Amino acid sequence: xxxxxxxQPGMFVQxxxxxxxxxxxxxxxQSYGLFWYKQPxxxxxxxxxxQGSYDEQNATEGRYSLNFQKARKSANLVxxxxxxxxxxxxxxxxxxxxxxxxLTFGEGTQLTVNP
Amino acid sequence: DTGVSQDPRHKITKRGxxxxxxxxxxxxxxxxxxxxxxxxxGPEFLTxxxxxxxxxxxxxxxxxxSAERPKGSFSTLExxxxxxxxxxxxxxxxxxxxxxxxxxxxxxxxxxxxx
Numbered sequence: 001x002x003x004x005x006x007x008q009p010g011m012f013v014q015x016x017x018x019x020x021x022x023x024x025x026x027x028x029x030q031s032y033g034l035f036w037y038k039q040p041x042x043x044x045x046x047x048x049x050x051q052g053s054y055d056e057q058n059a060t061e062g063r064y065s066l067n068f069q070k071a072r073k074s075a076n077l078v079x080x081x082x083x084x085x086x087x088x089x090x091x092x093x094x095x096x097x098x099x100x101x102x103l104t105f106g107e108g109t110q111l112t113v114n115p
Numbered sequence: 116d117t118g119v120s121q122d123p124r125h126k127i128t129k130r131g132x133x134x135x136x137x138x139x140x141x142x143x144x145x146x147x148x149x150x151x152x153x154x155x156x157g158p159e160f161l162t163x164x165x166x167x168x169x170x171x172x173x174x175x176x177x178x179x180x181s182a183e184r185p186k187g188s189f190s191t192l193e194x195x196x197x198x199x200x201x202x203x204x205x206x207x208x209x210x211x212x213x214x215x216x217x218x219x220x221x222x223x224x225x226x227x228x229x230x
Binding site: 004005033035037042043045046049050054091093095100101102103104105106107108 | 157177204223
């Protein structure tokens with residue numbers, strides 16, 4: 001089974017609107033972390049936001065917030081007030097306590113922000 | 116620039132040749148990771164170091180692949196007898212060992228093309 005599933009290969013949003021990128025995960029660990037990364041066409045992976053499995057509040061970082069629903073095993077990324085520079089590939093990733101230090105990534109969602 | 120750096124950024128080689136990539140992590144980071152990313156996919160974990168010790172290797176890391184971090188600073192990833200299937204982006208990341216879930220910071224990657 002896939003550990004990280006991103007069901008939206010591509011998403012489109014109008015500039016200044018909000019967009020939600022979906023991510024579901026599968027783990028039997030009690031302790032794990034969920035990460036979102038942005039990868040522009042230049043190729044570098046840029047860390048955006050982190051949510052720990054024991055965190056009771058949803059993580060926020062500027063225009064990024066993480067909608068964490070533990071029972072549903074989902075960790076959706078919400079980008080508010082989209083900007084043209086937000087156009088990129090977005091990856092959800094997980095680190096499980098029992099899997100050492102590795103990050104397991106989903107297949108990504110290509111976000112396009114239209115003017 | 117105090118981020119993760121990788122050299123070279125691009126490498127084109129003929130099948131059967133050996134190639135070596137270098138990664139310089141963020142200076143105070145003691146953990147260093149290698150990932151491989153093929154077109155349209157998320158990164159896949161290859162191996163990681165804590166200081167100079169290689170603590171984990173993925174089954175993706177065949178006998179033709181070897182990684183070193185001799186002085187706990189920069190790391191090299193060597194691929195011997197390259198095959199066309201080795202064509203991919205090779206990403207390096209580093210992190211602090213503050214908590215189990217410290218975020219990993221990625222370099223710009225080395226894009227390998229095997230002809």
